[in-house]
Amino acid sequence: MAEETDVVDEVIDDQVADDQVTDQKPADEDQPGADDKKADGDDTKADGSERKETKTLLSDDEGDGSDEGVPEKYEFTPPEGIDLSEDAQTRLEAFGDTAREMNLSQEQYQSLIEYDIERGQKALVEAANGFVERVEGWAGETKADKELGGDALNANLGTIKAAQEKFGSPALAELVGAPSVDNPNGLGLGNHPEFLRLMLRVGKALGEDTFHEGDGHKASDGDSLKRMYPSMFKEAS
Incomplete structure (x- = not known):
């Protein structure tokens, strides 16, 4: 009689073990919203710790790698021999808002204005020389x-x-x-x-x-x- 009881107990234990294996599911599938986490690229590792992120120096979020940020107010220092008119000063102050939107540093702001002045001077010289040549061309036409x-x-x-x-x-x-x-x-x-x-x-x-x-x-x-x-x-x- 004791032997029959032991056999019954073993059968029951085996059935319980089978039921546990059958009912067990992957952890991710048991948890609500697990598929959403996978789709969204969850940064949590299997052990519960968070993954760390890094960025390259050339990424947009890191700017140009310079420690110099956007100043509260831009200050332009004219190159030697350049005198800015009152109208030019007003236009520079207005450009400050645009420069701030572009996230320009003070150094970038200074370089950009200097480049624009140099370009404008070169254009004026070229235009003046071109007109002088035109006037001299008129003289040649008159003589002929x-x-x-x-x-x-x-x-x-x-x-x-x-x-x-x-x-x-x-x-x-x-x-x-x-x-x-x-x-x-x-x-x-x-x-x-x-x-x-x-x-x-x-x-x-x-x-x-x-x-x-x-x-x-x-x-x-x-x-x-x-x-x-x-x-x-x-x-x-």
């Missing part, structure tokens, strides 16, 4: 013009000069002159063939014999013409 140039050039310039002095104003004289530091309003019209053609025809219509310079010399005097139209006499000077 059948009505204005050739052997009659000096006489024609004399007639034009006399008409300009009689009917023109100082402001017109500035426009006629070549652009320079002393004559910033100059457009070099004194070399343009069409302007000279108009003035020549006006002078001839009024009678060129009536035009004389104030000092008593004739309008065709060579020295006077050279002073008025220096570009026309470059080869001779």
Whole structure:
């Protein structure tokens, strides 16, 4: 009878062990939301500790690797020889807001403004040189013009000069002159063939014999013409 009881107990123990194995599931599947954690890339290790993260120096979160941050207020120091106008100062202050949005450091801000000034100066020099070449090109066209140039050039310039002095104003004289530091309003019209053609025809219509310079010399005097139209006499000077 005792032996039968031992056999029954063994059968019961084996059945309990089988049921436990059958009912056991992976830990992740028993826990609610386990699939969501996997999908979201849970940083928790199996032993419950958290995974550490690291970032490279070139990542966006680390900026440019510089310890210098965005200043409360940007200060621009003009390079030697550069004087900023009041308008330029105002525009720099307005740019400060944009620089702050760009997370520029003080050093980056200074370098960017210096670059922009240098670029602007270079553009102005190139534009000025280009206009000087254009004005000199007008002189060449006038000298080669059948009505204005050739052997009659000096006489024609004399007639034009006399008409300009009689009917023109100082402001017109500035426009006629070549652009320079002393004559910033100059457009070099004194070399343009069409302007000279108009003035020549006006002078001839009024009678060129009536035009004389104030000092008593004739309008065709060579020295006077050279002073008025220096570009026309470059080869001779």
